Amino acid sequence: MIKMQAVANLVSGGSSGPQYLTGDKSSIDAFIDKFDVFLFDCDGVLWSGDHLFPRIPETIQMLRDKHKQLVFVTNNSTKSRADYKKKFDGMGIPAHEEEVFGSSYSAAVYISRIMKLQPPKNKVFVLGESGVEQELQSEHVPFCGGTDPLLRREMLPEDFKHIADGSLLDDDVAIVLTGLDYHPSYLKYALGMAYLRRGAHFLATNTDSTLPSAGSLFPGAGATSAPLITATGQQPLALGKPSQAMMEAIEGKFRFDRKKACMVGDRLNTDIQFGVEGGLGGTLCVLTGVSKKEEFLGEGKGVVPSAYVDQLGDLLG
Numbered sequence: 069m070i071k072m073q074a075v076a077n078l079v080s081g082g083s084s085g086p087q088y089l090t091g092d093k094s095s096i097d098a099f100i101d102k103f104d105v106f107l108f109d110c111d112g113v114l115w116s117g118d119h120l121f122p123r124i125p126e127t128i129q130m131l132r133d134k135h136k137q138l139v140f141v142t143n144n145s146t147k148s149r150a151d152y153k154k155k156f157d158g159m160g161i162p163a164h165e166e167e168v169f170g171s172s173y174s175a176a177v178y179i180s181r182i183m184k185l186q187p188p189k190n191k192v193f194v195l196g197e198s199g200v201e202q203e204l205q206s207e208h209v210p211f212c213g214g215t216d217p218l219l220r221r222e223m224l225p226e227d228f229k230h231i232a233d234g235s236l237l238d239d240d241v242a243i244v245l246t247g248l249d250y251h252p253s254y255l256k257y258a259l260g261m262a263y264l265r266r267g268a269h270f271l272a273t274n275t276d277s278t279l280p281s282a283g284s285l286f287p288g289a290g291a292t293s294a295p296l297i298t299a300t301g302q303q304p305l306a307l308g309k310p311s312q313a314m315m316e317a318i319e320g321k322f323r324f325d326r327k328k329a330c331m332v333g334d335r336l337n338t339d340i341q342f343g344v345e346g347g348l349g350g351t352l353c354v355l356t357g358v359s360k361k362e363e364f365l366g367e368g369k370g371v372v373p374s375a376y377v378d379q380l381g382d383l384l385g
């Protein structure tokens with residue numbers, strides 16, 4: 069049964085706002101044929117935490133069979149590229165580690181290849197999970213904090229004194245980097261604030277307000293940097309979507325024509341904005357994650373995708 073929007077698309081050729089593709093095989097095929105490259109978001113598009121959405125492996129394989137170039141562009145910094153390869157394998161998604169470009173890798177590349185701080189004052193104090201640490205390691209960037217078990221404890225009275233007199237601080241720290249942190253502590257925030265007050269650069273892998281998981285929403289990476297923003301009044305430089313520094317790094321690594329590329333995502337103010345501001349040929353919003361169609365349908369909407377589907381598997385028709 070062809071949906072009303074599909075009829076509207078057929079009639080208006082898709083000029084009446086974002087094209088609704090679900091159930092419209094000919095429009096789906098025409099849409100896919102426009103692009104050589106698909107940049108895929110992960111959380112809210114492929115899966116919701118450990119829950120894999122329907123027909124994802126088949127959809128990815130279909131695009132591979134059409135010789136499309138695929139890049140997996142996630143803001144989730146808790147995992148490294150190698151971790152994502154394991155997750156893909158575990159879910160039967162045909163993908164390669166080299167095709168992953170996460171915000172933790174984006175931050176590591178920015179620090180090592182753009183900032184190029186000289187040792188010894190080039191260390192990163194991390195508020196985040198092992199994905200950030202692994203990618204800093206892959207770029208030979210020294211770090212501390214992060215998953216260090218010594219920081220997963222109560223703040224003790226003497227800690228205030230030792231942070232204030234600097235004896236608990238590492239003089240080589242030049243950067244504070246926040247990412248999604250499942251183990252926040254007052255001690256970590258106190259150390260992060262002390263380093264920022266000493267003049268350290270303030271970076272974030274991403275600042276998404278929420279994390280889609282288990283079919284619901286949870287505090288996102290933005291919740292990790294927020295206490296430091298409030299305490300210092302400083303804003304971090306975010307290196308995940310929609311940052312165009314990330315788009316340039318991806319274009320530099322995967323070499324593609326932006327006009328023949330499509331960004332597929334579930335979130336308007338990261339994924340779709342990333343594609344629109346990056347001048348990509350198209351953007352596809354998938355309604356299994358954060359953003360709802362009411363946020364982009366109708367007049368006077370901000371970020372609007374070129375097309376949308378109920379779920380990614382709908383691309384199989």
Ligand SMILES: O=C(O)[C@H](O)[C@H](O)COP(=O)(O)O
Nearest residue numbers: 110111142143144279288289
């Ligand atoms: O809070 C976060 O870090 C984000 O919600 C999460 O990372 C989003 O990941 P993505 O949808 O970009 O794969």
Ligand SMILES: [Mg+2]
Nearest residue numbers: 109111112334
């Ligand atoms: Mg997402």
